[in-house]
Amino acid sequence: MSIPFIDLKSQYRALQPQIQARISAVLEHGQYIMGPEVRELEEKLAERTGARHCITVSSGTEALLMGLMALGIGRGDEVITTPFTFAATAEMIVLAGATPVFVDIEPDTCNIDAAQIEARLTSRTKAIMPVSLYGQTADMDAINAVAARHGNIAVIEDAAQSFGATYRGRPSGNLSTLGCTSFFPSKPLGCYGDGGAIFTNDDGLAQALREIRVHGQSRRYVHTRIGVGGRMDTLQCAIVLAKLERFDWEIERRLALGERWGQVLRASGLPIGLLGRPADRSCVWAQYTVFVEQRAALQKELEQRGVPTAVHYPMPLNRQPAYAGLCPPHPTPASDFAADRVMSLPMSADLSEAVQDRVIEALQDACASTQS
Ligand SMILES: Cc1ncc(COP(=O)(O)O)c(C=O)c1O
Secondary structure (H helix, E strand, C coil), X not given: CCCCXXXXXXXXXXXXXXXXXXXXHHHHHCCCCCCHHHHHHHHHHHHHHCCCEEEEECCHHHHHHHHHHHCCCCCCCEEEECCCCCCHHHHHHHHCCCEEEECCECCCCCCECXXXXXXXXXCCEEEEECECHHHCCXXXXXXXXXXXXXXXXXXXEECCCCCCCEECCEECCCCCCXXXXXXXXXXXXXXXXXXXXXXXXXXXXXXXXXXXXXXXEEECCEECCCCCECCCCHHHHHHHHHHHCCHHHHHHHHHHHHHHHHHHHHHHCCCCEECCCCCCECCCCCCEEEECCCHHHHHHHHHHCCCCCECCCCCCHHHCHHHCCCCCCCCCHHHHHHHHHEEEECCCCCCCHHHHHHHHHHHHHHHHHHHC
């Protein structure tokens, strides 16, 4: 039997009555856009994170763009970010009209190296956009401190992969000026399509974001600013509300499974490197990512044994053709190193220990084959 990379079917089976009841309620009231579930979800997520405001939006990508727009970031501005991330992070900086300035990652956590940020600041730097990769936040206090030392610099956490994680006991998403997350189906908290949310404690930014979400309208047909069509639809909000019912259990499961992956892999003696796990943060493991040599061969061997893997991400963004000439050409050796070696293993709250053990056995066989 082949193993799912992310087991969304088991999750659906566990939550089927709640999901169906929520969908039926929306079909009955018929308010598909900005229905009552939108507000309900925003209130619940704001409460979870402790943020004053939660604004649901049409995707994690749109959340990043809208965050930049609300901060007034555009042409001539620079935004510091990591090249070792999904394309949306830097892409939205470019789409907003600003220049992404890439700062290399910490080789062990794969998150932006806060210690290297200061050297890249210029008078044009308007924001720092760290990514909480694989479900573990960057060193947010250190990043906030750099921003605070240099005056008017906002910090936007790309928390697309880390909703549910904590940094020094505080929830990811509510660690800086703005936090942007994604409800893409494979994320720790996912819907059944596209969706996302932005968190902030700033009333002015929240108001701007609510206007930007509906084409810059402060009232119907009064367009006070340029915006986008960025709403998350009611059905998707209803699905996230249903999934929230066992989200605490899912987080506990993810933490426990991540811990177990680490213990078993360490004990296995296999030539597999583990992600750095600073003690001051939890990791919700959007992907369980490890470092391997001879990755392509290993992936092939694993595939033959029914174990799916993925690479997040095979090429740093500053090496992608689209960014040639768009960003200052600083070397990012740790990102290059990671891009050649990272490999993600199956992970979801419904993964069983028995399946985890099957993956370990397959890894043992696959490593033996690639080394022989
Ligand atoms: C780090 C990161 N940023 C942004 C996004 C974009 O989110 P979405 O797919 O909801 O647009 C993703 C999604 O894969 C992501 O992993």
